[in-house]
Amino acid sequence: MGSRVGMAWGWATCRGSSNRMISMEKDMEERPGRGAARTWSPRTTPRITRARAIRGALAMTATVAMLLAVPGCGPDRANSDKAQPRILIIGIDGASPRVTFPMMKAGKLPHLAKLAAQGVSGPLRSILPLYSPRIWNTIATGRTAPEHGIPAFVHETPDGERTLYLSSDRRVPALWNILSAAGRTVGVVNWWTTYPPEEINGVMVSDHFFPEQITTFKKFFKDRKASEGALLHPVSWAPRAEERLLDPTHPTDFRDFLLDNEALPHWLVRPTLSQQFVTDEKIVRVALGLQADYRPDVLMVYLPGIDRVSHWLWGNIEPAELYPPNVQPNDDERRAGAEALHNYYAFTDALIGRLVEGYGPEDLILVVSDHGFEAGVGLTVLTGSHNTLKAVDGILFARGRGIPADWPAGPVNVYEIAPSILAFAGLPVARDMVAGPAPFIGQGEFESVASYDEIPIERYAPAKSGNEEDIIEHLRALGYLEEKTPPQADERLPAP
Ligand SMILES: [Zn+2]
Numbered sequence: 001m002g003s004r005v006g007m008a009w010g011w012a013t014c015r016g017s018s019n020r021m022i023s024m025e026k027d028m029e030e031r032p033g034r035g036a037a038r039t040w041s042p043r044t045t046p047r048i049t050r051a052r053a054i055r056g057a058l059a060m061t062a063t064v065a066m067l068l069a070v071p072g073c074g075p076d077r078a079n080s081d082k083a084q085p086r087i088l089i090i091g092i093d094g095a096s097p098r099v100t101f102p103m104m105k106a107g108k109l110p111h112l113a114k115l116a117a118q119g120v121s122g123p124l125r126s127i128l129p130l131y132s133p134r135i136w137n138t139i140a141t142g143r144t145a146p147e148h149g150i151p152a153f154v155h156e157t158p159d160g161e162r163t164l165y166l167s168s169d170r171r172v173p174a175l176w177n178i179l180s181a182a183g184r185t186v187g188v189v190n191w192w193t194t195y196p197p198e199e200i201n202g203v204m205v206s207d208h209f210f211p212e213q214i215t216t217f218k219k220f221f222k223d224r225k226a227s228e229g230a231l232l233h234p235v236s237w238a239p240r241a242e243e244r245l246l247d248p249t250h251p252t253d254f255r256d257f258l259l260d261n262e263a264l265p266h267w268l269v270r271p272t273l274s275q276q277f278v279t280d281e282k283i284v285r286v287a288l289g290l291q292a293d294y295r296p297d298v299l300m301v302y303l304p305g306i307d308r309v310s311h312w313l314w315g316n317i318e319p320a321e322l323y324p325p326n327v328q329p330n331d332d333e334r335r336a337g338a339e340a341l342h343n344y345y346a347f348t349d350a351l352i353g354r355l356v357e358g359y360g361p362e363d364l365i366l367v368v369s370d371h372g373f374e375a376g377v378g379l380t381v382l383t384g385s386h387n388t389l390k391a392v393d394g395i396l397f398a399r400g401r402g403i404p405a406d407w408p409a410g411p412v413n414v415y416e417i418a419p420s421i422l423a424f425a426g427l428p429v430a431r432d433m434v435a436g437p438a439p440f441i442g443q444g445e446f447e448s449v450a451s452y453d454e455i456p457i458e459r460y461a462p463a464k465s466g467n468e469e470d471i472i473e474h475l476r477a478l479g480y481l482e483e484k485t486p487p488q489a490d491e492r493l494p495a496p
Helices: 018-029 060-071 096-106 110-118 132-142 175-181 218-220 234-248 272-296 305-317 333-355 414-424 470-475
Strands: 009-013 050-052 087-092 120-124 154-156 162-164 186-189 204-206 298-303 366-368 392-401 444-449 459-460
Touching: 050 234, 060 096, 060 132, 087 333, 087 414, 096 110, 096 120, 096 162, 096 392, 096 414, 110 120, 110 333, 110 366, 110 392, 132 392, 132 414, 162 470, 175 204, 175 298, 175 414, 218 272, 234 272, 272 298, 272 305, 305 333, 305 459, 366 444
Parallel strands: 009 444, 087 298, 087 366, 186 204, 186 298
Antiparallel strands: 050 459, 120 392, 154 162, 366 392
16 A cells, blocks of 8 residues: 555546636635525624634635636536535544444444445544544544644643643644535534634534533533633524523433442442533534534534543453452443443434434435544553554444445545545545545545645634633543653554
8 A cells, every 4th residue: 555545546637717716716705605505694793803824814726716616626416506415424532343333233223223224334444643633633634633733632832831722723624614615504513623613604613612521511601701712603603502502301312321320330430421421412402403503514513422431431341350459340330331331322323313313315424433442551540541553443334325335334544534525525635635535435536626725714713712721631531631742643554
């Protein structure tokens, strides 16, 4: 295999007249009204100062604007908006093939089983080091960590303070920027490194909107003035998003099986575990509200729960002798711990079922995870980790127009996700992305452009969201801040 991953594709470049290019560039300045549904009113005069990313200081080049806007460039499905299938991308942090596929075969994950029958499924090969923000940004950009600029969770300021990577640290456009520039409507909910939110052609609910990922819901609402920056775009959607957050209804038939579960290993802090369940419910409620209000062409939703509970519960499915005595459960605790972990997968499957509702068989449904899990003994009360080759594979499910039914997905890797989504959406793939579309999207030539890097990215001012300290504290508790200097280069691995 050469330096590029996945060579089953080729490039074909789009061309157009220079007059056309100029008029298209002008059109692009008028977005995000173009191509939008009637209910779509994303740009409702935010009171917050807008900050342009460095890359976006200049208007989009004529070439890129033209390629995105001119009919006739890209596969046929790009040419008729009515026939354009919608796209739903569900990111499940840390979902492991070791748990997913046996559970699915045993009939315990009916929604994923349905996706597998309708499309392709299998392991998704990730890249080392297995740091979530790094990989989720690669999934969203198709680029390596040194290129996209988010190598880890935090970095050190010149005065030695640890600070979170923000969206303003991302140096290249993500799928939501490219799709917005092409006039597609986009919804993004809780994706890694999306604070401050970006003024996409749609709704971006940033990852700092869900502080209860790390702390209590109550504190968020009692302490709102701590947030100086907009947590989502457009700010006019904030009341509706908060209403969805507070809604007491459960999106699935599952009820919290963690908080009052006294059979769980005695050292576990059950309210912390339970908080993950509650947060995943909230994220899905907000995403369903976004779907109902805007029906975006492309929706991207990220669910952190499986990763978080796996850090605490994974040891219950590993040999006990791998662990020191203080984290060795007795037989009953072990059974309850394994059951809770499996229940969390089943709960997530039910959430996927809710998100998929309303999508037709032609629409692309893509479920991906950034890595799996392995026995982890580095920290006292955590029993699961993701550090080595044992955890390098996540999961992938994809179904939609043109995707073969009931077929193995692989080999497929995280670099192929962004180009696959662009190709499915009928947009040119960028030649500065690491790979081309995954084989299940199709073989042969794809339309391409040199790069999307000159697409302008507008962001809200990077004021304090008020949740930084809590997020850092939570990441520390998960053992994510141990390493001081993150490696720059991605360690690429052969296909599984
Ligand atoms: Zn992760």
